[in-house]
Amino acid sequence: MEKGHFDTPHASGPLTDEQRLEQLGYKQELRRELSSFTNFAFSFSIISILTGLNGLYMYGFNTGGPATIIWGWPVVSFFTLLVGLAMAEICSSFPTSGGLYYWSAQLSGPKYAPLASWVTGWFNLIGQIACTSGIIFANAAVVLQVVALNREEFVPEPYHQVLVCAAILIVHGLLNTFAVKLVNQLNYVSVWWHILGTITIVAVILALAPTHQSATYVFTTYRDATGGWGDVAGRGYVILIGLLTAQFTMTGYDASAHMTEETKNAAISGPVGIVMSIVVSFVVGWFYLIGLTFSIQNEGAVGGEDGSVGGVMQIFLDTTGTRGATLLGCVVLGAMFWCGMSSVTSNSRMIYAFTRDGALPFSSYLHIINPSTHTPVRAVWLSTVLSLVLILPILGNSTAFAAITSIATIGLYVSYAIPVFLRLTLGRHTFRKGPVHLGKWSKVVGWTAVCWTALITVLFVLPTGYPVTAQNMNYAVVMLGFVLVLSMGWWIVDARKWFKGPKIAAFAPASAPPGVVDRDATEIAL
Numbered sequence: 156m157e158k159g160h161f162d163t164p165h166a167s168g169p170l171t172d173e174q175r176l177e178q179l180g181y182k183q184e185l186r187r188e189l190s191s192f193t194n195f196a197f198s199f200s201i202i203s204i205l206t207g208l209n210g211l212y213m214y215g216f217n218t219g220g221p222a223t224i225i226w227g228w229p230v231v232s233f234f235t236l237l238v239g240l241a242m243a244e245i246c247s248s249f250p251t252s253g254g255l256y257y258w259s260a261q262l263s264g265p266k267y268a269p270l271a272s273w274v275t276g277w278f279n280l281i282g283q284i285a286c287t288s289g290i291i292f293a294n295a296a297v298v299l300q301v302v303a304l305n306r307e308e309f310v311p312e313p314y315h316q317v318l319v320c321a322a323i324l325i326v327h328g329l330l331n332t333f334a335v336k337l338v339n340q341l342n343y344v345s346v347w348w349h350i351l352g353t354i355t356i357v358a359v360i361l362a363l364a365p366t367h368q369s370a371t372y373v374f375t376t377y378r379d380a381t382g383g384w385g386d387v388a389g390r391g392y393v394i395l396i397g398l399l400t401a402q403f404t405m406t407g408y409d410a411s412a413h414m415t416e417e418t419k420n421a422a423i424s425g426p427v428g429i430v431m432s433i434v435v436s437f438v439v440g441w442f443y444l445i446g447l448t449f450s451i452q453n454e455g456a457v458g459g460e461d462g463s464v465g466g467v468m469q470i471f472l473d474t475t476g477t478r479g480a481t482l483l484g485c486v487v488l489g490a491m492f493w494c495g496m497s498s499v500t501s502n503s504r505m506i507y508a509f510t511r512d513g514a515l516p517f518s519s520y521l522h523i524i525n526p527s528t529h530t531p532v533r534a535v536w537l538s539t540v541l542s543l544v545l546i547l548p549i550l551g552n553s554t555a556f557a558a559i560t561s562i563a564t565i566g567l568y569v570s571y572a573i574p575v576f577l578r579l580t581l582g583r584h585t586f587r588k589g590p591v592h593l594g595k596w597s598k599v600v601g602w603t604a605v606c607w608t609a610l611i612t613v614l615f616v617l618p619t620g621y622p623v624t625a626q627n628m629n630y631a632v633v634m635l636g637f638v639l640v641l642s643m644g645w646w647i648v649d650a651r652k653w654f655k656g657p658k659i660a661a662f663a664p665a666s667a668p669p670g671v672v673d674r675d676a677t678e679i680a681l
Contacts, residue, residue: 172250172421179251180657185417185504186529189339191424194415196342198408198432201286201501203494204440205349205487207404207560210293212447213466214557217458218619219397220378221368221448227394228444231401232437238568238604239408239433240593241575243426246412247589250421253508253657254412255279258574260656262582268656270646275573276509277642279409281635282566283502286407287542289559290498294491295319296556300468301484304477320546323492324539327499331535335528338500345493352486353439356471357446359483364450364474373448380458395614402611403560404440406567408432410501413508426591450474502538507531512657514650545634561615561631566638572608575601 173183215224245258256276263271298319299311330338361367379393411428415421418428451457452473459465464472467487471480510518525532545559578586579601593600616632646654 172419175422176251176416179249179257183416184524184529185252185507185531187417187419189414189418189424191418191420191427192346193339193342194411194418194424195428195431196346197410197414197497197501198428199349199435200342200345200493200497201290201407201410202405202432202436203290203349203407203490204404204436204443205352205490206290206293206494207406208400208440208443208447209297209467209487209491210289210556211400211403211560213457213459213469214619215397215400216378216466217380218399219394221373221376221451223377223394223397224400224444225374225441225448227398228401228441229437231398231405232433232440234603234607235402235405236430236433236437237600238571238575238607239429241578241597241601241604242409242412242571243429244588244592244597245574245578245586246415246429247422247426247591248587250412250415250418250425250589251508251657252413252416252504253512254409254415254505255570255574256509256514257657259577262574262577262586264581264585267581269651269654271573271577272512272656273514273642273646273650273654275570276514277638278566278573279505279570280509280566281638282406282563282568282570283498283505284538284541284545285559285563285566287495287498287502287538288545289403289556289563290491290495291320291323291542292316292546292556292559294323294488294495297468297484297488297491300464301481301488304464304468304472304480304484317543317547321543323495324499324543327496328536328539330496331499331503331530332525332528332532335530338496341493342497345490345497348486348493349490350435350439352490353443356483356486357443359479360450360470360474361446363479365452367449368451373445378454378458392617396617396619398611399557399560399564399615401440402568402615403564405433405436406564407498407501409567409571410497413501413504416504422589423591426589499535499538499542502542503531503534506534506537510534512654514654548630557619558630558634561629562634565612565615565631565635568608569612572605576605579605 172187176183212224215227219227242255245262246254249258249261251257253276256272256279259275260268260272295316299315303309303311377390377394379390408429411425411432414428415425418424447467447470450470450473453463453469455461456463456473457465457469459469463469468480468484471483475483506515507522507524509515510522513519515521521533521537522531523533524530545562579598616629616635618629
């Protein structure tokens with residue numbers, strides 16, 4: 156049997172990707188031309204260690220210090236891998252653009268499918284929008300830092316960041332509208348840009364740094380810039396909320412699931428894309444963090460004290476000078492640009508799938524596919540507009556970026572955990588394994604992933620500064636609360652009357668005896 160095709164009790168022979176999609180309830184509308192590598196590249200580009208770690212390095216440095224940054228990365232990567240493995244198993248069984256919210260509907264059964272898919276979809280939507288916002292916010296910040304390095308008289312203002320964010324989002328919208336093939340090709344570039352760019356940056360700063368920090372400093376130093384959390388319990392609290400640096404970076408790998416309707420051999424390529432994007436990002440990211448931290452010259456300046464640039468750009472400046480920092484900053488900007496472009500693509504596919512089932516206002520208008528490019532152009536522009544709208548209310552807040560990244564992390568991980576939880580509970584007797592599955596480890600991996608998500612959901616709505624003021628409050632809890640009240644309020648008042656969930660073909664793919672593997676083709680036990 157051909158690799159990646161399916162065999163079911165209702166089929167007379169192997170099914171193609173298109174036939175399998177039809178069996179899951181949908182017809183092929185998007186152009187299926189992505190390879191396994193391109194699918195992986197989308198998730199790897201959105202994880203983008205040069206985006207997340209640059210954007211939040213100063214936050215992590217001030218919230219737990221070098222020890223939290225260095226050891227937090229492998230800890231978070233390990234639990235992220237467990238979440239990714241649990242998702243990959245489900246993705247292999249249900250390779251659709253709807254991804255998480257479709258999985259939730261399948262795994263909860265006909266009775267609970269509408270509510271489960273509604274909640275999952277809305278958390279995934281706000282998480283993806285916030286993820287795009289965080290990427291663009293970080294991109295704009297580095298643009299302004301590079302300008303400020305080369306023009307001493309330039310002082311960045313909040314409105315400058317708004318304009319740069321808007322300009323970047325417009326470019327991403329145009330690329331995803333008129334240059335779809337170029338976007339796919341740029342994802343190839345993005346993978347090697349991230350890997351080779353990281354190696355180059357680390358080699359340059361280590362070679363040019365006047366001095367290097369000791370291993371003791373890099374691997375054991377604790378730091379709390381607020382100075383207000385106090386005792387041992389307070390120190391533990393700071394270390395835990397400092398994990399946001401790593402956890403936000405390790406998001407967005409659900410892109411591989413959202414791109415499955417455009418991917419060949421989707422039941423294998425999608426799951427492998429999820430897992431490999433996490434593994435490769437861990438290796439490259441830890442190498443980057445260790446290189447950066449060994450190259451610190453001025454602790455106070457890296458922490459942003461006394462009006463310094465702060466963060467990674469400060470390390471570049473202290474080790475290579477203005478010209479070198481500008482060049483290295485441009486390497487980072489390239490990575491951030493690919494990251495934002497891929498995030499808009501993934502976000503638009505989720506919106507496309509959600510509107511296909513009528514879950515958003517004006518769904519019939521937003522769902523329209525461009526006949527020449529076979530892409531959801533209106534969903535692309537809704538993604539860009541909503542990402543900019545999310546940025547606007549928190550500009551000028553001292554914890555603005557932490558708030559955006561908290562929203563993204565919580566929104567995405569809750570949407571990741573819901574189908575995993577349903578797989579272990581309501582769907583435990585009906586789930587039909589795909590060619591990529593966890594075998595006997597499914598329950599252990601799944602429950603650990605759910606528990607980890609519950610922990611970080613609590614952590615990342617907590618205050619990041621002390622004493623808590625209007626300026627340093629973590630507004631993630633307010634924004635997430637607003638979305639939750641809005642979506643659930645809409646459900647209770649109106650949506651429950653008409654929203655029936657994804658167009659599942661009588662739940663047939665999930666109606667098999669426990670433990671049955673629905674694929675006779677290439678089987679990969681992770």
